[in-house]
Amino acid sequence: MAAVSMNGSARAPASDIALEVRGLSHVYEAGDRAVPALQDIDMSVRAGRFIVIVGPSGCGKTSLLMMMAGLRAHSAGTLLCQGRPIPTPDPTRVGVVFQEASLFPWLTTLDNIEFPLSLRGVPAEERRRRAEAMLSLVGLKGFGARYPHELSGGMKQRVSIARGLVQDPPVLLMDEPFAALDEQTRMTMGHELLRIWSTTSKTVVFITHSLTEAVYLADEVYVMSPRPGRIIDHIEITLPRPRTYEMMATDVFGRLRERIWQQIRHAQ
Amino acid sequence: MTAPSPILVRRAILVGLIALWEILPRLQVVPELFLPALSKVLVVLASDWQVFGGALLVTLYEVGLAIVIACGLGITVGALVGGVASLRSLLLPVFSSLYAIPIVILYPLFTAWLGIGPQSKIVFAGLYGFFPVMLSTAAGVRVIDPQFLLAARSMGATLTQQVTRVIIPASLPTVFAGLRLGGALAIIGVVVAEMLTASAGIGYLVTLNRTILDSPRVYAAILAILLLSILYDVASRALERRVVVWQSTGRQSAPAARPVSTATPQATAA
Amino acid sequence: MQRGLQTLIRLALLALVLGLWEVLPRIGAVNPMLLPPLSDVATTLWGLLGRANVREAIAVTTLEVITAFAIAVPLGAAAGILLAENEYLGAIFKPMLFYVFSIPKSIFLPLFILAFGIGFGQKVGYAAFTTTFVVMMSATAAVESVRGDYILVARSFGATPAQIIWRIYVPCMMPVLLETLRISMIFNFTGVMIAEMYASRTGIGHLISNWGENFQLPQLFAGIIILSAVAIAFNETVRRLEARVGAWRQ
Numbered sequence: 045m046a047a048v049s050m051n052g053s054a055r056a057p058a059s060d061i062a063l064e065v066r067g068l069s070h071v072y073e074a075g076d077r078a079v080p081a082l083q084d085i086d087m088s089v090r091a092g093r094f095i096v097i098v099g100p101s102g103c104g105k106t107s108l109l110m111m112m113a114g115l116r117a118h119s120a121g122t123l124l125c126q127g128r129p130i131p132t133p134d135p136t137r138v139g140v141v142f143q144e145a146s147l148f149p150w151l152t153t154l155d156n157i158e159f160p161l162s163l164r165g166v167p168a169e170e171r172r173r174r175a176e177a178m179l180s181l182v183g184l185k186g187f188g189a190r191y192p193h194e195l196s197g198g199m200k201q202r203v204s205i206a207r208g209l210v211q212d213p214p215v216l217l218m219d220e221p222f223a224a225l226d227e228q229t230r231m232t233m234g235h236e237l238l239r240i241w242s243t244t245s246k247t248v249v250f251i252t253h254s255l256t257e258a259v260y261l262a263d264e265v266y267v268m269s270p271r272p273g274r275i276i277d278h279i280e281i282t283l284p285r286p287r288t289y290e291m292m293a294t295d296v297f298g299r300l301r302e303r304i305w306q307q308i309r310h311a312q
Numbered sequence: 313m314t315a316p317s318p319i320l321v322r323r324a325i326l327v328g329l330i331a332l333w334e335i336l337p338r339l340q341v342v343p344e345l346f347l348p349a350l351s352k353v354l355v356v357l358a359s360d361w362q363v364f365g366g367a368l369l370v371t372l373y374e375v376g377l378a379i380v381i382a383c384g385l386g387i388t389v390g391a392l393v394g395g396v397a398s399l400r401s402l403l404l405p406v407f408s409s410l411y412a413i414p415i416v417i418l419y420p421l422f423t424a425w426l427g428i429g430p431q432s433k434i435v436f437a438g439l440y441g442f443f444p445v446m447l448s449t450a451a452g453v454r455v456i457d458p459q460f461l462l463a464a465r466s467m468g469a470t471l472t473q474q475v476t477r478v479i480i481p482a483s484l485p486t487v488f489a490g491l492r493l494g495g496a497l498a499i500i501g502v503v504v505a506e507m508l509t510a511s512a513g514i515g516y517l518v519t520l521n522r523t524i525l526d527s528p529r530v531y532a533a534i535l536a537i538l539l540l541s542i543l544y545d546v547a548s549r550a551l552e553r554r555v556v557v558w559q560s561t562g563r564q565s566a567p568a569a570r571p572v573s574t575a576t577p578q579a580t581a582a
Numbered sequence: 583m584q585r586g587l588q589t590l591i592r593l594a595l596l597a598l599v600l601g602l603w604e605v606l607p608r609i610g611a612v613n614p615m616l617l618p619p620l621s622d623v624a625t626t627l628w629g630l631l632g633r634a635n636v637r638e639a640i641a642v643t644t645l646e647v648i649t650a651f652a653i654a655v656p657l658g659a660a661a662g663i664l665l666a667e668n669e670y671l672g673a674i675f676k677p678m679l680f681y682v683f684s685i686p687k688s689i690f691l692p693l694f695i696l697a698f699g700i701g702f703g704q705k706v707g708y709a710a711f712t713t714t715f716v717v718m719m720s721a722t723a724a725v726e727s728v729r730g731d732y733i734l735v736a737r738s739f740g741a742t743p744a745q746i747i748w749r750i751y752v753p754c755m756m757p758v759l760l761e762t763l764r765i766s767m768i769f770n771f772t773g774v775m776i777a778e779m780y781a782s783r784t785g786i787g788h789l790i791s792n793w794g795e796n797f798q799l800p801q802l803f804a805g806i807i808i809l810s811a812v813a814i815a816f817n818e819t820v821r822r823l824e825a826r827v828g829a830w831r832q
Contacts, residue, residue, distance in 0.1 A: 113466050115462065115465055115466055132468075133465055133466050133467065133468050134468060135466065135467045135468045140463070140466040140467075142459060142462070142463060142466075144457075144459050146457070146459040146460060146462070146463040148460060148463075148478070148481070148482075149558050150481040150482070150484070150556075150558045151481075151558075159464075159467060159477075160467035160468065163467060163468060163469050163470075163473055163477070164468070191557075191558045192558075193558070207467075315670060318670065318673035318674040321674045322674055322677070322678060325674075325678075345696065346693070346696050346697070401588060402588050402591060402592065406592060406595075408821075409814050409817065409818060410814075411768070411817075412768050412813045412814050412816070412817035412818075413809070413810045413813050413814065414768070414771050414772040414775045414809065414813060415772075416772055416775050416776050416779065417775055417779075417787070417790055417805070417806050417809050417810075418806065419779075419794075420779075420790050420791055420793065420794020420795070420802055421794060421799075421802060421803075421806065423794055423795075424616070424794050424797055424799060424802065425616055496683075496684040499684075499686060500684075500685075500686040500687075500688070503686040503688060503689065504686065504688045504776060507688055507689075507691065507780060508776075508779055508780060508791070509794075509795070515686075515688075515689075518689060518692060519692075519780075522692040522695070530692050533689075534689045534690075534692075537685075537686060537689050538685060538689070541684050541685050541686060542681060542684070542685070544684070545681060545684045
């Protein structure tokens with residue numbers, strides 16, 4: 045299935061493009077075999093958009109995200125972040141939130157959020173000020189002295205988001221951040237994330253395999269096929285903002301969800 | 313009616329044992345030679361404090377250096393063997409096999425090589441502690457979550473920063489478990505060695521007084537050793553709790569929560 | 583290929599150690615009085631195995647090791663299972679057990695000598711005493727390795743208590759049990775050795791202790807080689823078994 049073209053996005057001026065992926069492919073070596081993992085990925089993400097990538101397990105969506113974060117190399121094609129390649133991680137351009145919150149258990153909440161700043165030798169006072177600001181942004185004011193094991197799963201992910209945002213990068217990449225949470229916490233966190241996003245105007249690329257989560261959060265959804273991962277659909281989510289839980293019961297929501305499901309099902 | 317709390321029962325048992333130690337010999341239920349009354353032992357310990365204190369100093373000196381060998385070498389080699397995949401698959405099976413050898417049979421060799429002074433005790437106790445510390449460190453290093461390193465890299469950590477800011481703090485619990493284990497084994501090793509062949513030290517006093525059937529002095533030395541090893545255990549645990557405050561799993565019964573894996577129990581037949 | 587290479591490197595390391603052991607004393611790089619060449623040790627070893635007193639010592643030690651093991655394993659296992667199954671007793675005694683572990687148990691050797699005299703009973707008693715703690719500790723771990731939900735599942739399918747023991751506990755605990763036996767044997771062996779080296783008239787431990795004191799290093803090395811070989815052989819055999827019955831673990 046060919047990618048469905050979308051009005052507007054393709055013609056946007058270059059300065060407005062936060063992430064540009066052109067003809068990206070990746071092949072990795074498994075012993076003496078070459079396994080194609082990603083094939084001809086094209087994406088053009090405008091600044092300030094909320095992008096969700098969905099796909100079955102093993103389609104390479106996490107690999108793609110790691111490449112956008114500069115954590116992994118790709119075999120062919122171009123990947124530009126604000127018009128420049130990103131060969132190594134640069135937390136001032138791209139923040140990352142992982143599936144496991146991967147907070148350092150030996151640091152307090154505040155120290156965890158300050159961690160990327162301290163790597164760069166930012167003075168202690170400024171670090172603390174910025175970390176405190178992030179902490180209240182994610183709704184955890186007063187929890188700064190706790191250790192990760194004293195936080196719930198949802199709270200850990202809030203801290204993880206704060207850590208990803210503390211250097212004020214224009215792009216935030218999120219790799220199934222709520223996958224390990226229970227359904228209710230997951231809904232609340234989705235809602236929270238939209239609130240944080242609307243106050244910070246970041247570009248977000250969010251990976252999930254929950255179709256409901258995808259439709260609920262996204263401006264645009266990219267659907268990926270099983271290995272080798274290709275973009276098989278690109279859907280504009282026209283639901284108005286701010287999103288509400290009630291929208292999930294609407295026909296529009298149901299149809300969008302169904303369309304993604306059919307794409308994934310037929311690509312198997 | 314509820315059963316008394318475990319802590320209470322434990323204290324009662326301890327008090328009971330101490331009381332029995334005093335009462336049984338006094339009532340002549342147990343012959344004096346086999347178990348002299350606690351008060352007699354304490355009197356001897358007090359009157360001969362210079363002898364026991366001097367012996368304890370010798371033992372502490374040997375233990376200190378043995379800990380440096382057991383933990384220094386054990387933690388370093390363990391971190392290498394646990395952290396470097398090729399070394400691990402090459403050497404870990406070899407070390408696990410060697411672990412089966414009762415190290416005490418090497419002690420006569422060390423006395424033949426190094427004499428019956430402190431050197432043979434230090435080398436023996438160091439080696440005695442080395443294997444368990446090394447194996448438990450290797451196991452501990454392997455459980456460092458690779459996600460931590462990925463996260464640090466995503467935040468732009470350099471290689472040096474990954475080591476100092478992630479690998480070292482993540483290894484601290486393992487290192488402290490190693491220190492506690494290595495210290496306990498170093499004490500055990502030194503005491504065994506002093507009891508077998510020596511001319512000084514608290515273990516030597518046990519053997520010396522046993523051969524002349526001076527039971528109060530045998531027990532005075534035993535008591536000193538008991539106190540030494542329990543003090544070390546309490547102190548190392550307190551230090552561990554202070555440094556590793558961030559550990560999550562229930563710390564009430566610390567070792568039960570984090571056994572050093574059944575493959576290397578901090579068990580000691582000595 | 584990869585495994586073959588590793589075995590090759592290990593054999594090369596072994597050959598290097600053995601080669602140095604032979605060459606260094608021969609060329610005088612180390613004092614042959616302190617490190618007799620390997621070939622001399624091998625000749626001595628062969629001669630020792632033919633001597634009546636050495637054979638007798640081996641027999642005595644073997645009997646002590648087996649007897650102590652036969653006492654310690656059931657005793658320790660019963661106590662360990664009790665502590666694991668009974669929460670209250672476990673709460674009382676498990677912390678005490680951990681303190682007992684850090685105590686040098688050799689300090690109780692004089693008691694065993696006073697109780698049994700110098701002989702079979704003293705060695706067996708001391709080795710069994712030290713080994714019991716090890717067995718207790720690992721038996722507790724073995725029982726705790728059986729996850730509650732397996733039992734729940736079995737019960738929901740109507741398994742009888744006997745079936746739960748045979749179909750859940752035994753297969754779950756098998757690898758851990760073998761590990762328990764293996765580790766216990768290491769400590770049991772050590773216990774017998776220490777007791778023999780401390781005060782004895784016979785046994786291999788007594789012999790190597792004497793050889794050390796009399797500077798008979800070829801004999802001493804031969805004794806160490808024999809004991810190490812037996813210990814490693816036992817350990818490896820049980821480890822093979824463990825790997826086989828524990829194939830389902832990871």
